[in-house]
Amino acid sequence: METEHADDGAVLGQPLELPCGARLKNRIVKAAMSDSLGDGRGNPTCAQMRLYERWAEGGAALSLIGEVQTDPRYPEKPGNLVLVPDADMAALQRLAARGSAHGAKIWPQLGHAGALAHAPLSTPKGPSPLDVEGLRCGGMTAEEIAALPDAYARAAAQARQAGFGGVEIHAGHGFLFSQFLSPLFNRRGDGYGGPVAARFRVIGETLGAVRRAVGPAFPVAVKINATDRLAGGLGPDEALEVVRMLDRASADLIDISGGTYFPGAPASSEGSSASGPYFLDFARRAKAVTRVPLMLTGGIKTRAAAAMAVRSGAADAVGIARALALDPSLAAAWLDGPGGDPAFPSFEAPPPGAMTAWYSMRLAAIGEESERQFDRPPAAAMAEYDARDAARCAGWLARFA
16 A cells, blocks of 8 residues: 655645646546536537536546547447537637636647447457457558548647647557557558557557647647457557657657457556556656656555656656546645545446446436435446436437448
């Protein structure tokens, strides 16, 4: 267990200046979670706006909106936001403004689910065709890959226009760009497959296009896996090469996490150790090969663990997800006084995927300010979550058909 120090709050309270010149007021970031609180047609809802406002009120320096889609044909879920030309800009502007309260920042995480696109809404495609138990997808054409950088650049420019303070490019957790990086799922024989530099190519091209679209002073982060935690997938040594390539690009923050959502893989929320930050050892290695600030995401459940990651020099910021779903004011508690660590729920043998659904439904309760009445068991939360997704599909297809 990590040792508590009297200056843990001060360590986490230090501002962080990014290479582009933007400044985070402290080192605590609400990591990207798929809150699934869109209206089912790609637009924000009042509950979603209130959720991010509560994290801003609660002291987080930055909140990342998980899985904001750049292409409505390949969504992760029908509750995702979508940045397309006919998006509801007034609603996006309200979300950006409310999530920026009290000097906080709010950034959309730009994503494309690829092979993991929600089947009722999509014909999934990844870097290569796949036909494995529980997962089938087609392979992308060279023309489809070549169109990705412009799609992300357009979405990033729209995010800036709406008033968001930056963007994160999602290349982790088994979604499309993570699929490109993984030798298990990228078996292409052209310039986008083979050695890790070629598998990184589309990410580098996208980062360059986004930077040109938003300019030098707008923060652009990239999330990567330290490891896919799958035999034959991306491992730490190749992930370190990805960090080296990002160091030579124009990233302002590298968000380190791990794991995938592929069928049969360990859940992304399951760490490589029983306690403490999951990917701390990799972050220490990454620090030696990049000048870009690093954010460490995964397994940080206590203030002592968060402060240790920053104090040790392994990370410049910490990404907190489930702990901030339990207490949206956790950042203020960690910054301003001793204690404040949340009590994590314990359930006996929840069904696969049920804990993810439980936390997603708790986010909805926070946005509706009803979390004190939230007492569903995981199986009930999963049933409610699945029913909500099913009900949204008709609206999504009607808008994006």
